[in-house]
Amino acid sequence: MWNNFKTTILMSSLMGLCLGLGYLLGHGKSNIMLMALLMGGVMNFIAYFFSDKFALMTMQAKQIDSKDDPILWDIVERLSVHANIPMPKVYISPVTAPNAFAAGRNPHHSAICVTQGLKRILNQQELAGVIAHEMAHVKNRDVLISTVAAMIAGTITYLTHIAFFMGGGRRDNREGGNPLVAILLMVLAPFAAMVIQLAISRSREYQADKIGAELTGSPRSLANALKKLTEGSRRIPLNISNAQANMFIVQPLTGKEMASLFMTHPPISKRIERLLAMEN
16 A cells, blocks of 8 residues: 555656656746657657567567466466456566566556576476566556656656757846756756656565565565575676666666665565565
8 A cells, every 4th residue: 555655656746847847947838848748648658558569579578378388377377367367478588587577558468578597596486476476567557657657757858858959948137047057957857757766666566576475375485586586687687778677576687786776676685574574
């Protein structure tokens, strides 16, 4: 409940920042505001219908049926019934880095993809924990939420660039404009949008862990899987863009340490701690 409320507040803040930026850069005029709305609408339309295809294509994922991998197929089928949602399409990526993600705009148009690297290091119970986590993302429409958040944040960044090149935020002396304020706004607004977007992503991961553990009835299996996947990702980092990092069950590692404020996922230690606390 708290994570859902927190997500609503963060999404509202992100959209408010987008519209507020358009208002300030346009000095209350409608042109920049309209541009903000149009850009946000177009970007969200593209994300809504095509984000899953982009993600699966990036990972070179291939759709499978029950004959290709009976164990994986059975887990997805069983958990989808338990979650009371249509069975997602099942994909396997040939990537050796161990990871998994869910894609699709809603439960009726969804897919779950695991990598070959993940299948090699997890046992059947741990695999079920991972699938349940991704099933929770599908049930909660987290893929759509995260994609929309990313698109709004991107719109804010593009809007500041356009306003800069168009002279937005610059008033003449009669209007008492302050170019320094405009420059600071163009720098700080995209930064604030990124921080909010990442906070939304972290919030949804905690919720998916909780619901996923409830679906399998085994929080420890998911906790063990998260530990193995994190260790495996350190050995074999996933070469993926920052824009897609939030989709995966564990944050793709690049060898660089990041402050928690700039992480797409909560610290693994905290996720494992919360999962194990569910056993008490």
